[in-house]
Amino acid sequence: MTKVPAQRIDNALIDRNAVKTMLERRIPDHTLEQPFYNSEALFQLDMEEIFHKEWIFAGMSCELPKRGSYITVDIGLSPVIILRDNKDEIRAFHNTCRHRGSKICLAAKGKTPKLVCPYHQWAYDLDGSLVYNGQDMDESFDRSTHGLASVHCQVAGGYIFVCLAETAPPIEDFVKDMEYYLEPHDLYNSKVAVQSEIIEKANWKLVVENNRECYHCDGSHPELLNSLLEWDDNNDPRATPEFKALVEKQQNFWSGMDIPYQYQMRYDNRNRIVRTPLKEGTHSMTMDGQAASKKLLGRITSPDLGALRILHLPNSWNHGMGDHHIAFQILPISPQETKVITRWLVHKDAVEGVDYDPENLRHVWDATNAQDRTLSENNQLGVNSMGYQPGPYSKTYEFGVINFVNWYCERMKENLG
Structure with a gap:
C-alpha cells in the first residue's frame, strides 16, 4: 500500500520561502505539490510573480x-x-x-x-x-x-x-514571429464573430496542463478528433510514417503559397508556434471538417492550411485555420477558479448567415471546452484530497505539460529572487 507522505507544508504557513523550498525539492517530470493548486497564499504569489510580471x-x-x-x-x-x-x-x-x-x-x-x-x-x-x-x-x-x-x-x-511589471521581459522576437506566421491570415482585418466565457472550478495551472496534452483526447473529445490530429511535430515519438508523409505533402503545398509553417520555440518554452496538418480531407475544426466561413482570412486562397498552433504562456493557446481563427484566453479568478474566454474570428467582411453560421463555427470548441471544464474540475477535486501526492507525467504523451511546468517553476524561482 502506498502511504501518503508526511512532509507537507501547512497552507496557512505558505510564504515566499515555503514556495522556494517546494520548488527546490520538486520531483522532475511530476505534478507539483498540493499548495500550488489550491493555496490562497500561493495563488496570490502566482498573481504577483507570474501574471503581474509576464506578458x-x-x-x-x-x-x-x-x-x-x-x-x-x-x-x-x-x-x-x-x-x-x-x-x-x-x-x-x-x-x-x-x-x-x-x-x-x-x-x-x-x-x-x-x-x-x-x-x-x-x-x-x-x-x-x-x-x-x-x-x-x-x-x-x-x-x-x-x-x-x-x-x-x-x-x-x-x-x-x-x-503590469515596471520593467517588462523581452518580447521582441515573439512579436516578429507572430507578424511573420500570421501575415497570411491578416487578423488586423478580421472580426470576432463569436465569443464565449466559462468559469472552470479549477486552478489556472490545471487548466493549462489539461490543454498541453492530448493524452485524454481519445476518450473525451469526439467532436474535436473529427479534424484534429493528436500530435503536431515530426519529432513526437508517436508520429507515424503516414503522419510524416502528410506533413511533407502539406508543407510542399504551403510552400507553394508562401505560407510559413516551421516549428518555432521562444523564451524557454513560453512561446511556441507551428503549422500542422489537420486530418487528411478536413480543412477546419468543424463537425464535418469543412470550412466554417466561405470568405477566407487575409490573402489565403485555399482553406487547406491545417492549423497554426500558437502557445503563449501563461494564458493563451490558439488555432489558426484558413477560414477562421480561434483565440483562447485564461484569467485566474481564485485558487480554484479560472475564466476561459474563447474568440472565434473571421474575415471582417464575412457576413453572418451568408458566409458563416455562428453555431457551426463554434460547435466543436463549445463541446470541447465543456468537456475540458469537467476534466479540470474533476482533477481539482482529486488534487484537493488529503491522499494527493505528486504523480509522474508521461514523457511520451505529456511532454507539453512537462514543458509548461518547467517554465512555470523557472519563472517562479527567478521572479521570487
Missing part, C-alpha cells in the same frame, strides 16, 4: 476598430483599459482614477471620446492625460501629474499583450 494576452486589435474604442480586462485585482487613441495607436492604462481610485470603465468594451470616471466625473483624454478634475481643487493642484498610470502594451500579429 499577458489581453485581447485582439480588431476589437478596437476606431479611435476611442476600448476593451477592459481584469488581471487578478488589477483592472486594465486597452484603447485606440487619437493617433491610431493601441495603448493600455490601469483602470483606476487618479482622484480616489474608482474603476473608470465598467463595461467590457465600448467607444468614447474621453474616459470619464463615474464617481466624480474626472475625465481623461485617450492618451491618459487628465483634462477635467472638477471645480474644487485648489491652485496648487498640478493636473499634468495626475494622468492615468500606463501599462506596457504590445501588438503582435493582431494580438494585444500587456505587462
Whole structure:
C-alpha cells in the first residue's frame, strides 16, 4: 500500500520561502505539490510573480476598430483599459482614477471620446492625460501629474499583450514571429464573430496542463478528433510514417503559397508556434471538417492550411485555420477558479448567415471546452484530497505539460529572487 507522505507544508504557513523550498525539492517530470493548486497564499504569489510580471494576452486589435474604442480586462485585482487613441495607436492604462481610485470603465468594451470616471466625473483624454478634475481643487493642484498610470502594451500579429511589471521581459522576437506566421491570415482585418466565457472550478495551472496534452483526447473529445490530429511535430515519438508523409505533402503545398509553417520555440518554452496538418480531407475544426466561413482570412486562397498552433504562456493557446481563427484566453479568478474566454474570428467582411453560421463555427470548441471544464474540475477535486501526492507525467504523451511546468517553476524561482 502506498502511504501518503508526511512532509507537507501547512497552507496557512505558505510564504515566499515555503514556495522556494517546494520548488527546490520538486520531483522532475511530476505534478507539483498540493499548495500550488489550491493555496490562497500561493495563488496570490502566482498573481504577483507570474501574471503581474509576464506578458499577458489581453485581447485582439480588431476589437478596437476606431479611435476611442476600448476593451477592459481584469488581471487578478488589477483592472486594465486597452484603447485606440487619437493617433491610431493601441495603448493600455490601469483602470483606476487618479482622484480616489474608482474603476473608470465598467463595461467590457465600448467607444468614447474621453474616459470619464463615474464617481466624480474626472475625465481623461485617450492618451491618459487628465483634462477635467472638477471645480474644487485648489491652485496648487498640478493636473499634468495626475494622468492615468500606463501599462506596457504590445501588438503582435493582431494580438494585444500587456505587462503590469515596471520593467517588462523581452518580447521582441515573439512579436516578429507572430507578424511573420500570421501575415497570411491578416487578423488586423478580421472580426470576432463569436465569443464565449466559462468559469472552470479549477486552478489556472490545471487548466493549462489539461490543454498541453492530448493524452485524454481519445476518450473525451469526439467532436474535436473529427479534424484534429493528436500530435503536431515530426519529432513526437508517436508520429507515424503516414503522419510524416502528410506533413511533407502539406508543407510542399504551403510552400507553394508562401505560407510559413516551421516549428518555432521562444523564451524557454513560453512561446511556441507551428503549422500542422489537420486530418487528411478536413480543412477546419468543424463537425464535418469543412470550412466554417466561405470568405477566407487575409490573402489565403485555399482553406487547406491545417492549423497554426500558437502557445503563449501563461494564458493563451490558439488555432489558426484558413477560414477562421480561434483565440483562447485564461484569467485566474481564485485558487480554484479560472475564466476561459474563447474568440472565434473571421474575415471582417464575412457576413453572418451568408458566409458563416455562428453555431457551426463554434460547435466543436463549445463541446470541447465543456468537456475540458469537467476534466479540470474533476482533477481539482482529486488534487484537493488529503491522499494527493505528486504523480509522474508521461514523457511520451505529456511532454507539453512537462514543458509548461518547467517554465512555470523557472519563472517562479527567478521572479521570487
